[in-house]
Amino acid sequence: xxxxxxxxxxxxxxxxxxxxxxxxxxxxxxxxxxxxxxxxxxxxxxxxxxxxxxxxxxxxxxxxxxxxxxxxxxxxxxxxxxxxxxxxxxxxxxxxxxxxxxxxxxxxxxxxxxxxxxxxxxxxxxxxxxxxxxxxxxxxxxxxxxxxxxxxxxxxxxxxxxxxxxxxxxxxxxxxxxxxxxxxxxxxxxxxxxxxxxxxxxxxxxxxxxxxxxxxxxxxxxxxxxxxxxxxxxxxxxxxxxxxxxxxxxxxxxxxxxxxxxxxxxxxxxxxxxxxxxxxxxxxxxxxxxxxxxxxxxxxxxxxxxxxxxxxxxxxxxxxxxxxxxxxxxxxxxxxxxxxxxxxxxxxxxxxxxxxxxxxxxxxxxxxxxxxxxxxxxxxxxxxxxxxxxxxxxxxxxxxxxxxxxxxxxxxxxxxxxxxxxxxxxxxxxxxxxxxxxxxxxxxxxx
Amino acid sequence: xxxxxxxxxxxxxxxxxxxxxxxxxxxxxxxxxxxxxxxxxxxxxxxxxxxxxxxxxxxxxxxxxxxxxxxxxxxxxxxxxxxxxxxxxxxxxxxxxxxxxxxxxxxxxxxxxxxxxxxxxxxxxxxxxxxxxxxxxxxxxxxxxxxxxxxxxxxxxxxxxxxxxxxxxxxxxxxxxxxxxxxxxxxxxxxxxxxxxxxxxxxxxxxxxxxxxxxxxxxxxxxxxxxxxxxxxxxxxxxxxxxxxxxxxxxxxxxxxxxxxxxxxxxxxxxxxxxxxxxxxxxxxxxxxxxxxxxxxxxxxxxxxxxxxxxxxxxxxxxxxxxxxxxxxxxxxxxxxxxxxxxxxxxxxxxxxxxxxxxxxxxxxx
Numbered sequence: 001x002x003x004x005x006x007x008x009x010x011x012x013x014x015x016x017x018x019x020x021x022x023x024x025x026x027x028x029x030x031x032x033x034x035x036x037x038x039x040x041x042x043x044x045x046x047x048x049x050x051x052x053x054x055x056x057x058x059x060x061x062x063x064x065x066x067x068x069x070x071x072x073x074x075x076x077x078x079x080x081x082x083x084x085x086x087x088x089x090x091x092x093x094x095x096x097x098x099x100x101x102x103x104x105x106x107x108x109x110x111x112x113x114x115x116x117x118x119x120x121x122x123x124x125x126x127x128x129x130x131x132x133x134x135x136x137x138x139x140x141x142x143x144x145x146x147x148x149x150x151x152x153x154x155x156x157x158x159x160x161x162x163x164x165x166x167x168x169x170x171x172x173x174x175x176x177x178x179x180x181x182x183x184x185x186x187x188x189x190x191x192x193x194x195x196x197x198x199x200x201x202x203x204x205x206x207x208x209x210x211x212x213x214x215x216x217x218x219x220x221x222x223x224x225x226x227x228x229x230x231x232x233x234x235x236x237x238x239x240x241x242x243x244x245x246x247x248x249x250x251x252x253x254x255x256x257x258x259x260x261x262x263x264x265x266x267x268x269x270x271x272x273x274x275x276x277x278x279x280x281x282x283x284x285x286x287x288x289x290x291x292x293x294x295x296x297x298x299x300x301x302x303x304x305x306x307x308x309x310x311x312x313x314x315x316x317x318x319x320x321x322x323x324x325x326x327x328x329x330x331x332x333x334x335x336x337x338x339x340x341x342x343x344x345x346x347x348x349x350x351x352x353x354x355x356x357x358x359x360x361x362x363x364x365x366x367x368x369x370x371x372x373x374x375x376x377x378x379x380x381x382x383x384x385x386x387x388x389x390x391x392x393x394x395x396x397x398x399x400x401x402x403x404x405x406x407x408x409x410x411x412x413x414x415x416x417x418x419x420x421x422x423x424x425x426x427x428x429x430x431x432x433x434x435x436x437x438x439x440x441x442x443x444x445x446x447x
Numbered sequence: 448x449x450x451x452x453x454x455x456x457x458x459x460x461x462x463x464x465x466x467x468x469x470x471x472x473x474x475x476x477x478x479x480x481x482x483x484x485x486x487x488x489x490x491x492x493x494x495x496x497x498x499x500x501x502x503x504x505x506x507x508x509x510x511x512x513x514x515x516x517x518x519x520x521x522x523x524x525x526x527x528x529x530x531x532x533x534x535x536x537x538x539x540x541x542x543x544x545x546x547x548x549x550x551x552x553x554x555x556x557x558x559x560x561x562x563x564x565x566x567x568x569x570x571x572x573x574x575x576x577x578x579x580x581x582x583x584x585x586x587x588x589x590x591x592x593x594x595x596x597x598x599x600x601x602x603x604x605x606x607x608x609x610x611x612x613x614x615x616x617x618x619x620x621x622x623x624x625x626x627x628x629x630x631x632x633x634x635x636x637x638x639x640x641x642x643x644x645x646x647x648x649x650x651x652x653x654x655x656x657x658x659x660x661x662x663x664x665x666x667x668x669x670x671x672x673x674x675x676x677x678x679x680x681x682x683x684x685x686x687x688x689x690x691x692x693x694x695x696x697x698x699x700x701x702x703x704x705x706x707x708x709x710x711x712x713x714x715x716x717x718x719x720x721x722x723x724x725x726x727x728x729x730x731x732x733x734x735x736x737x738x739x740x741x742x743x744x745x746x747x748x749x750x751x752x753x754x755x756x757x758x759x760x761x762x763x764x765x766x767x768x769x770x771x772x773x774x775x776x777x778x779x780x781x782x783x784x785x786x787x788x789x790x791x792x793x794x795x796x797x798x799x800x801x802x803x804x805x806x807x808x809x810x811x812x813x
Contacts, residue, residue, distance in 0.1 A: 036770035036773065037774055041770075045770070072759070073769040074755070074769070075755065075770070075772070075773040077773075079716070080709060080711075080713065080716050081502060081708070081709065084497070084498060084709065085498040085499075085502075089494060089756075105606070105608065106711075106713055106715060106716065109608045109610070109711060110709050110710065110711045112610065114710075129608070130605075130606065180596075181595060181607065181715075182595065182598075182604075182605070182606055182607020182608070183607065185598065185605065185607070186605045186606055186607070189605070425610070425612075428610075428612035429612040
């Protein structure tokens with residue numbers, strides 16, 4: 001009995017102590033809907049670990065405009081219902097969350113309308129519902145970086161570069177090996193129109209989930225002899241594609257991977273067959289960036305690092321987390337420039353995301369040159385980057401080497417598809433688009 | 448207990464056939480419903496409505512559906528999430544293409560899911576037990592395949608996730624612009640009330656089926672199908688009937704899951720894992736019990752949330768590694784389930800019955 005009282009008492013003391021520390025200074029609260037257990041834990045621990053490591057770096061330097069970030073985590077296991085529960089649980093804590101970034105298409109899509117009602121920015125870095133790019137119709141939904149159509153137009157542009165110019169794509173054959181899911185299918189129609197524009201022919205070949213057997217698909221590829229194969233894969237499908245390509249005599253260097261086929265987890269299981277494999281990336285892997293070195297020195301040096309396995313510093317998912325941390329905190333900083341160096345409300349943060357501009361100079365100041373692409377979001381474009389690089393896997397050194405500079409997507413071509421999707425959504429949902437144009441950012445929306 | 452049953456004699460057949468023969472039970476149920484309809488509706492927060500109460504009721508209905516097949520009729524099934532998926536897509540397409548009012552769409556979604564259930568229940572006429580699991584598992588995979596391979600069901604939406612727009616939320620009385628629909632669908636109270644009403648109707652229907660010839664046939668088939676056949680029950684008809692009703696409930700639950708809870712349609716959320724979870728809900732709650740279905744759903748869905756919230760509350764959010772808390776909550780939940788099932792194989796429903804029996808003779812020992 002005595003021990004129980006002691007334990008309770010000390011827990012109480014600890015709680016009181018903690019709350020008094022927290023209330024001592026002004027803070028902004030960020031909910032972290034992480035997934036650290038379950039089948040997607042590799043992505044979740046890396047991404048949210050990178051975010052928290054960057055937040056810790058900023059807090060150690062005094063926060064954003066003198067306001068420190070605080071956060072609490074909630075486990076979603078990548079499932080929509082747990083994610084929604086986490087959102088509802090955390091959104092009003094500590095004076096109100098400033099934004100919500102779940103790194104899951106399912107969760108962020110389920111929250112689009114909830115976010116609109118709650119005036120809460122829903123962030124989906126480098127992915128998400130493509131039509132959401134239209135900020136006049138989706139004011140609280142942001143996907144800074146690139147969207148699916150950017151991704152594929154950048155891949156075609158890269159192939160054009162390899163062939164010595166876009167005009168040389170005429171008569172070329174491009175096959176797309178896609179994962180048999182809505183995610184896989186999403187790019188088919190766009191690839192058709194992309195090839196129509198550049199005179200190449202396009203063939204889409206489905207690999208049913210999970211894709212651990214691709215004999216028949218690759219026989220088809222051997223018959224039709226495409227010049228390039230785009231890999232729109234997921235999970236085990238990626239290494240199997242590389243191994244089967246090698247067995248079938250298709251040069252792996254002409255197999256080009258998309259965003260979900262570009263991590264270490266995709267190439268290492270394929271062993272030597274992955275040597276020379278190229279993939280698109282929005283952010284290079286590795287630790288050769290000043291900001292990453294700072295995190296290693298100041299955060300991990302102080303024992304505050306989030307990753308338990310330090311060898312994952314510089315991995316694809318962790319670097320994406322650092323990138324997301326930069327994007328989040330720069331949006332907060334930009335919002336502070338307008339509203340003052342104080343804790344912000346969620347709709348003020350929304351203004352920050354909508355006016356988020358990351359110039360090369362600012363990225364250099366942050367020490368993230370080469371890691372973070374230039375971004376320029378506005379009221380009509382909630383993506384704002386449309387840039388990616390390419391990397392090639394060196395199986396002997398077990399590392400990715402960057403083989404291209406930032407390449408821009410075909411924003412014009414994707415715009416019409418995005419407009420059609422967004423306008424249908426607006427009509428279905430009785431949403432009146434905000435007055436936005438290239439020179440008006442609808443500055444006082446919802447403030 | 449605070450009331451005694453001794454010496455109460457029924458004086459008419461009508462009162463003998465009542466669903467709740469004791470006046471006190473009736474008052475308790477009425478008080479509970481009044482609490483749910485009035486007090487909860489007036490006072491609960493958005494969080495309680497949208498993250499706790501609605502999903503618990505929806506999952507409870509799905510669990511009840513599985514319980515009809517598994518608990519009452521003895522037909523094991525692992526296709527629950529697949530049947531929910533059929534229900535959700537049926538409701539979506541009925542609203543989209545026939546512009547049906549939502550309550551009717553829910554009903555016909557249940558019917559469509561029920562017909563699918565009959566098709567996948569056909570093997571039950573020949574095979575039993577674990578073999579039947581394989582057949583119903585096929586329903587699960589079939590659902591995932593068909594809604595992936597034919598984007599028509601998703602209104603050709605490229606991303607695979609469809610938001611359910613307000614014109615979908617036509618309840619009655621005309622178009623979406625009427626205040627009635629606005630009140631009902633653009634507030635969580637409204638969704639909660641609709642979910643509660645549908646759940647109540649389905650529970651009443653199930654309770655009456657179970658205590659009528661239909662339910663007695665189910666239980667006869669469950670306990671020994673040959674004997675049931677000998678006394679003149681058509682085993683084939685009974686089994687298919689059970690599958691139809693069971694998948695009807697699952698289908699309605701799936702439609703409510705999409706419309707009342709998530710507000711999105713996405714076949715990925717009706718995956719095999721959900722089928723397993725619903726099966727756990729049936730086992731933990733108690734096979735062949737209506738109350739148990741809901742207790743199981745509340746426990747399996749709510750307990751992990753309670754544990755992590757308690758962890759946050761005791762240790763302060765953020766001080767403990769969430770993966771640590773999460774894994775520990777899984778260990779605790781697993782341990783509780785094991786202990787519960789060893790101590791009380793009948794699940795929460797049996798636990799409740801024991802408590803009731805004890806209370807009945809209280810303060811005497813037996």
